[in-house]
Amino acid sequence: MSKEFDPSRRDFLKKLWLIAWWAVILGTWWKLLYDALSSDWEDEETIEVNIKSIKDKPIDLWYQEIIKDKDINFITSTWDKFSKLSRISRSLRRKPVTDVVEDRYNIPRWLLMAMMAQEWMWDPTMPNLPVKGSKYGDGWLGLIHIQAINAHDFGLKTLPRYTKWMKDMQHGKLIEETLKKCKYNLAKLVKYDDRFHPILAVDCAARFLVNCKNRSWSGTDDRIHALKLYSWRWYSWKSWYGYKVIEYRATINNITWDWFPNNFSKNIYKDIKNCKNKNSYIKNELDELRFYIDWERCWYDEYLAYFEELMQNFELQKYMKIWTYAENIASKGKKTPIPKDREITPENTLIKSEFVDTKQHNSEWFRLYRYKIKKWDTPLSISDKFDARDKQNWDKYANAGNLNIVKFNWKLAKSIKEGDVVYVKARKK
Numbered sequence: 001m002s003k004e005f006d007p008s009r010r011d012f013l014k015k016l017w018l019i020a021w022w023a024v025i026l027g028t029w030w031k032l033l034y035d036a037l038s039s040d041w042e043d044e045e046t047i048e049v050n051i052k053s054i055k056d057k058p059i060d061l062w063y064q065e066i067i068k069d070k071d072i073n074f075i076t077s078t079w080d081k082f083s084k085l086s087r088i089s090r091s092l093r094r095k096p097v098t099d100v101v102e103d104r105y106n107i108p109r110w111l112l113m114a115m116m117a118q119e120w121m122w123d124p125t126m127p128n129l130p131v132k133g134s135k136y137g138d139g140w141l142g143l144i145h146i147q148a149i150n151a152h153d154f155g156l157k158t159l160p161r162y163t164k165w166m167k168d169m170q171h172g173k174l175i176e177e178t179l180k181k182c183k184y185n186l187a188k189l190v191k192y193d194d195r196f197h198p199i200l201a202v203d204c205a206a207r208f209l210v211n212c213k214n215r216s217w218s219g220t221d222d223r224i225h226a227l228k229l230y231s232w233r234w235y236s237w238k239s240w241y242g243y244k245v246i247e248y249r250a251t252i253n254n255i256t257w258d259w260f261p262n263n264f265s266k267n268i269y270k271d272i273k274n275c276k277n278k279n280s281y282i283k284n285e286l287d288e289l290r291f292y293i294d295w296e297r298c299w300y301d302e303y304l305a306y307f308e309e310l311m312q313n314f315e316l317q318k319y320m321k322i323w324t325y326a327e328n329i330a331s332k333g334k335k336t337p338i339p340k341d342r343e344i345t346p347e348n349t350l351i352k353s354e355f356v357d358t359k360q361h362n363s364e365w366f367r368l369y370r371y372k373i374k375k376w377d378t379p380l381s382i383s384d385k386f387d388a389r390d391k392q393n394w395d396k397y398a399n400a401g402n403l404n405i406v407k408f409n410w411k412l413a414k415s416i417k418e419g420d421v422v423y424v425k426a427r428k429k
Helices: 005-040 082-103 112-121 148-153 169-181 197-215 221-232 239-254 266-278 281-286 300-314 316-320 325-330 380-391
Strands: 072-076 290-293 296-299 356-361 369-372 421-426
Touching: 082 112, 082 197, 082 239, 082 316, 112 239, 148 197, 148 325, 197 221, 197 316, 221 239, 239 266, 239 281, 239 380, 281 290, 290 380, 296 300, 296 356, 300 316, 300 325, 300 356, 300 369, 369 380, 380 421
Parallel strands: none
Antiparallel strands: 072 290, 290 296, 356 369, 369 421
16 A cells, blocks of 8 residues: 655745755855855955056046045144245155155155145146236146146146146146136046146156256255256255255254255255254144134144045055066066065054044044054054043043944944054944
8 A cells, every 4th residue: 555645744845945045045145145255355456557667657546536535724823825835834744755765765754745735736737827917827737747848758648738838828828728617626637647637747756856866966865856856946055846845854954853865965965954943943843733624623734634534535546556666577578477465554653642633534434543553562552542532522522442443434444554544443432
């Protein structure tokens, strides 16, 4: 006699099949999610650098607004934008750029910053002012002004040029027209001329300066002679370009304690000492500056931290990963891929406070607090330290937790080491 089929067995097999089916679906879903998350942690882009001479543009960079560009207003600062205090305090926000470029081309620290303070301080959209008797400037542009013809010779894309001379008044007119057409929007301007991009502009000025030094004689005051070739101004003593750069450099070095090269002549050292003494007041005044960032009051450290974060918009991390000039020359012009382990966070070493509000928020209204890793720090100890600090300051934020310790790009800080800059994601209660 045949056995009767047990319906409970059919139900069991049906459930087993459904469980297997859901396991496949969930497994696929988790793999997709894992791949998506993993792709955030690994930079899949492989950049190849092909440098044969100092005149080769090392990399293409663009502008994308990742960090919101906020309104900056001064509370306690000189409104004279040509004053030394104004020039230096605003130029120092570009320190992550000048540091990286100086290291790339073995240029003494703060020389590019001093040139920026002399040229046009801080604004990448500001060309040379109109010359006397003319409505337009002569075509020099960039954070450290460089002529259109030289920018072209050093591999940068420029607006159309109308002469091979350093002064190109028609080009200057075109710069003004382009600025107005693009409404001073850097995302649009960089498509027309690389000098609007702060990193590419400073890099080009650095390469031009290195080329000038290579063409001047070596030895005592070689960098002073390079400045003469760079500016094409040959006046002597305090009325010439080089003295003004020395004055800014001496003043800035007084703030940072970086040293000058040791191959200057006695007269140059005398000028350096005089400039340091004359402008020593600026170091103290920097700590007293107050600002509004989108109408939030802030101190100078917070001002610098906001602009340090803003470097994401200009792809400074991508630039920091490429080989130095010396390494490129050693490769004999071969295409060299950039290694993925060159993940470096741009840093403004002037920021001294332990936790600094960057004035940055995400869509969930987490606020980023900057922190520099100390010896023996762990993500958990950093979050505990932040929570303890918060309790002493009106206990405004929910407990941070070690999962809220993130990198420059808001991604979880999986590993940290001494000297790294990380951020605490803090949300108000």
